[in-house]
Amino acid sequence: MSLYKKQIEQLVALQQIDHEIFGIRQEIKKLPEEVADMEKQFSVIDAERNRIADKMEYLTSQEKRVNSDIEHDSRRIEESKNRMMQVENTREYHAMIREVDNMERTNRTREEEKMILMEEIQRQQDLFADVDARYNQVKAEYDLKSESMQSRLDELNAELDKLMERRAASAMEVPPPVLSRYEFIRERLENPVIVPVASCVCKGCNIAIPPQIFIELQKIQQILSCPNCQRLIYWEEHFDAVNFYSRQKAVEQPELDPEDDDEEE
Numbered sequence: 267m268s269l270y271k272k273q274i275e276q277l278v279a280l281q282q283i284d285h286e287i288f289g290i291r292q293e294i295k296k297l298p299e300e301v302a303d304m305e306k307q308f309s310v311i312d313a314e315r316n317r318i319a320d321k322m323e324y325l326t327s328q329e330k331r332v333n334s335d336i337e338h339d340s341r342r343i344e345e346s347k348n349r350m351m352q353v354e355n356t357r358e359y360h361a362m363i364r365e366v367d368n369m370e371r372t373n374r375t376r377e378e379e380k381m382i383l384m385e386e387i388q389r390q391q392d393l394f395a396d397v398d399a400r401y402n403q404v405k406a407e408y409d410l411k412s413e414s415m416q417s418r419l420d421e422l423n424a425e426l427d428k429l430m431e432r433r434a435a436s437a438m439e440v441p442p443p444v445l446s447r448y449e450f451i452r453e454r455l456e457n458p459v460i461v462p463v464a465s466c467v468c469k470g471c472n473i474a475i476p477p478q479i480f481i482e483l484q485k486i487q488q489i490l491s492c493p494n495c496q497r498l499i500y501w502e503e504h505f506d507a508v509n510f511y512s513r514q515k516a517v518e519q520p521e522l523d524p525e526d527d528d529e530e531e
């Protein structure tokens with residue numbers, strides 16, 4: 267095997283581990299963000315639920331006040347009517363009739379107010395039932411997610427530790443100048459660092475490379491970079507990509523096919 271072919275193979279092996287590390291780091295970063303998002307969602311619905319509960323409490327106290335006013339004036343009307351029987355003075359009698367009329371009119375207005383209040387309470391109760399169902403659902407999801415977050419993070423960190431060990435071993439295989447070129451790019455670019463070129467197209471940026479570079483690439487006399495994205499490139503036909511990758515993956519995740527990632531476009 268040519269020297270460069272060997273180096274590319276070593277770099278792709280390293281890349282494969284870095285790809286897994288990248289995925290795990292993304293998940294470690296995403297998980298607390300997801301929990302924070304759910305917390306925000308939960309606090310919005312919690313505030314709405316409290317707002318409706320407060321409104322219901324206010325309306326209920328209003329209803330209670332109207333009821334007690336109605337009851338109070340009904341008693342007074344009753345008493346006035348009883349007293350009217352004993353009144354002999356006509357002027358006093360008419361004054362009492364007016365008073366009773368007034369109280370009855372006020373109570374009719376209160377009855378109307380009471381009806382409106384009862385309708386509004388019913389409406390708020392329906393709203394509350396609706397929000398409460400959503401509240402319970404969001405709360406259950408949030409509780410589950412936040413409870414399981416720490417154990418999932420522990421799992422991911424343990425996986426990451428193992429991968430870092432594998433990475434150190436894999437990096438040892440790569441000649442230092444080649445490795446530093448790889449690391450230089452890795453510090454500046456999003457994953458991946460080394461990518462295949464298929465039908466003249468760089469699989470890192472999906473842009474065609476110039477024919478001259480493609481010809482050079484096929485010779486494998488050096489490790490070339492994509493002129494567009496600067497990633498290290500190799501001609502995919504120099505490697506049986508699927509077998510090549512699965513040989514790397516066989517160590518820990520034999521069921522996964524890494525070629526599924528963004529390679530299809």
Ligand SMILES: [Zn+2]
Binds near residue numbers: 469472494495496
């Ligand atoms: Zn590129």
